[in-house]
Amino acid sequence: MSMLIKGLAGFTVKYKWIWWIGAFVLAATLLLAPAMVYPLLLINILCFVLFASALNLVLGYAGLLSLGHAAFFGGAAYVTAHAAKTWGLPFEASVLLGTLFAAVLGLVFGLIGIRRYGIYFAMITLALAQMLYFIAVQMPFTGGEDGIQSVPRGMFLGLVDLGDINAMYYVVLGAVVIGLMVLWRTLHSPFGHILAAIRENEPRAVSLGLDVAYYKLIAFVLSATLSGLAGSLKVIAFQLASLNNVSWHLSGEVVLMTLIGGMGTFAGPIIGATFVVTLEHMLATSGLPIALVIGVIFMACVMLFRRGFYGETVARLKVVLDRGHD
Amino acid sequence: MPDIFGVPAAVLLGQVLLGLINGSFYAMLSLGLAIIFGMLNVINFAHGAFYMLGAFVTWLCLTQLGLNYWAALVVVPIVVGVFGAVVERLFLRRLYRIDHLYSLLFTFGLALAMEGLFRYLFGAAGKPYPVPETLTGVFRLGFMVLPVYRAWVILASVLVCLLVWLVMEKTRLGAWLRAATENPSLVTAFGINVPLMLTLTYGFCVGLAGFAGVLAAPIYQVSPAMGSSLIVIVFAVVVIGGLGSIGGAILTGLSLGVIEGLTKVFYPSASAIVIFVVMVLVLILRPAGLFGREN
Numbered sequence: 037m038s039m040l041i042k043g044l045a046g047f048t049v050k051y052k053w054i055w056w057i058g059a060f061v062l063a064a065t066l067l068l069a070p071a072m073v074y075p076l077l078l079i080n081i082l083c084f085v086l087f088a089s090a091l092n093l094v095l096g097y098a099g100l101l102s103l104g105h106a107a108f109f110g111g112a113a114y115v116t117a118h119a120a121k122t123w124g125l126p127f128e129a130s131v132l133l134g135t136l137f138a139a140v141l142g143l144v145f146g147l148i149g150i151r152r153y154g155i156y157f158a159m160i161t162l163a164l165a166q167m168l169y170f171i172a173v174q175m176p177f178t179g180g181e182d183g184i185q186s187v188p189r190g191m192f193l194g195l196v197d198l199g200d201i202n203a204m205y206y207v208v209l210g211a212v213v214i215g216l217m218v219l220w221r222t223l224h225s226p227f228g229h230i231l232a233a234i235r236e237n238e239p240r241a242v243s244l245g246l247d248v249a250y251y252k253l254i255a256f257v258l259s260a261t262l263s264g265l266a267g268s269l270k271v272i273a274f275q276l277a278s279l280n281n282v283s284w285h286l287s288g289e290v291v292l293m294t295l296i297g298g299m300g301t302f303a304g305p306i307i308g309a310t311f312v313v314t315l316e317h318m319l320a321t322s323g324l325p326i327a328l329v330i331g332v333i334f335m336a337c338v339m340l341f342r343r344g345f346y347g348e349t350v351a352r353l354k355v356v357l358d359r360g361h362d
Numbered sequence: 363m364p365d366i367f368g369v370p371a372a373v374l375l376g377q378v379l380l381g382l383i384n385g386s387f388y389a390m391l392s393l394g395l396a397i398i399f400g401m402l403n404v405i406n407f408a409h410g411a412f413y414m415l416g417a418f419v420t421w422l423c424l425t426q427l428g429l430n431y432w433a434a435l436v437v438v439p440i441v442v443g444v445f446g447a448v449v450e451r452l453f454l455r456r457l458y459r460i461d462h463l464y465s466l467l468f469t470f471g472l473a474l475a476m477e478g479l480f481r482y483l484f485g486a487a488g489k490p491y492p493v494p495e496t497l498t499g500v501f502r503l504g505f506m507v508l509p510v511y512r513a514w515v516i517l518a519s520v521l522v523c524l525l526v527w528l529v530m531e532k533t534r535l536g537a538w539l540r541a542a543t544e545n546p547s548l549v550t551a552f553g554i555n556v557p558l559m560l561t562l563t564y565g566f567c568v569g570l571a572g573f574a575g576v577l578a579a580p581i582y583q584v585s586p587a588m589g590s591s592l593i594v595i596v597f598a599v600v601v602i603g604g605l606g607s608i609g610g611a612i613l614t615g616l617s618l619g620v621i622e623g624l625t626k627v628f629y630p631s632a633s634a635i636v637i638f639v640v641m642v643l644v645l646i647l648r649p650a651g652l653f654g655r656e657n
Contacts, residue, residue, distance in 0.1 A: 101463045101466070101467075103470075148642055148645055148646070149645070151649060152645070152649060154461075154462055154463060155405045155462055155463070155466055156601065158405070158463070158466060159405070159597040159598075159600065159601050160601060160641070160645065162594060162597055163594060163597055163598040163601065163638050163641055164638065164642070166594040166595075166598075166638065167635045167638035167639075170634040170635045170638075171635060173634070174631055174634070284590065284594060285474070288470055288474060291467065291470075292471075295467065325478045325479065325481060325482035326478070327474050327475070327477055327478025327481065328474075328475050328478030328479050328482060329478070330471075330474055330475075330478070331471045331472065331473070331474030331475025331476070331477075331478055332471070332475050333471075334467065334468075334470065334471025334474060334475070335453070335468055335471040335472060335475065337471075338457070338464050338467050338468040338471065339453060339456065339457075339468070342460075342464060
């Protein structure tokens, strides 16, 4: 087994084109997927892939546990829904407005909480998000328990009717891919390395003259913005903004997605979000209680494989590969 | 009866008393959270779920076993406490040595699972629980009518909080616990079984949450969501008070309950968020919390 893995690893290093084939297969799968799988499920997966990846920027790379990310996702969803339905703004403007709202909200949350560490930060973000939840319950424009229903999808660039579910899927796919590329670029920039330095050894980063709070704040705002984009896309596709999107359960779920896939890895949240959303989709028809299953998986993940599916696999492969070098 | 700030004094005092009741629950729960955090370095997200468990076991005791309120007041905290001790022994103990975030995430999952389980078994709707016969009726205070049961809740929780505070601050056991918080390895060297002490502490504090659940059963509807809606507010209370002191947790809990009550009089639509607003103000002015120590 270890010989096989070593052989494969050597192969991928020697022949770079194998990665291009992989990328091509992935792209083809994503483009052809709506023909095989229910497109709304795919859209849901894509939105949560972006949401979990955005959370991972602060949780996995900056070491900040936010338990309030649903505020950005759900807050943006409300703004987008309101803009599209009541103000009659086009698709692009609605999504942009929702995303901007999440960015501003992220800045406010960040300014309040960013100087506090670890569990305090988690509790503060949770409390702030809950405050937004209560506001959403009371404000007249959110529709309270009913939410904002039958949000119009509109036209993409005034040309493509998004009422067609496949068109909707491709637009969401494009937006999510762009969002992920922004994240990738950020993580592989000098800024990304500074984040890693802060996570690994904050006092050291401070001693090097880095304004730690400033960098954390930027990461947090970017994370909130992309979470907002995910929420805005979802609300247009599903045509419904509801309280579920701002509840603490959702904040917890997206942490689970990141954790179960692998915190601090790029592929982790993508795998985790796909897994959890698919699982929930299957559970929805099975009659089993979703919250119970999610909670148990959460506990099992913390106890048994903290590095997540992807992180754990990579770590094990590394062990096998390193053995060969000794 | 005179007016105070244009509001009839009776209304004002009534809301202050209602606020004190909410505040007693905040105080009992944040007290337990503060002790658990001090001893185990765990933020116990499941605290609200244990409170909910307490209320449900109380309800089950009455409907399934025919055990009345007073029996439940003794039995339920023990049942919940033992369950908590088992959770600590089997799971939480293994997480002490790694990042504290993992124990928070574990208890988060536990809270989610417990809420999900009870919703699955009993539905989301609230279950009514009758006020025990000896505590029915009202006190006529002149300015308001105070149900006897509510007076009992305030009295019982303040007594329990005081008792815990006295034990922690004035007894030998409390001294051990505080010492173990400061330096566990030294206390172990003195021949005290620290791991056992941690299990018992967790069990006790969780039992306290169960006790709060029994008190809550006749006031609030017994429902699966009752714990999670409370715990988030209690977290804000904990941030406001700071995790440093037990007395601070009690005082902050009670006073925030009163502030919430007063907000209901003067600006009702803000009453749900006033605690969070206070939290933001405290974080800006005094980041470590009112009674907290800066790291």
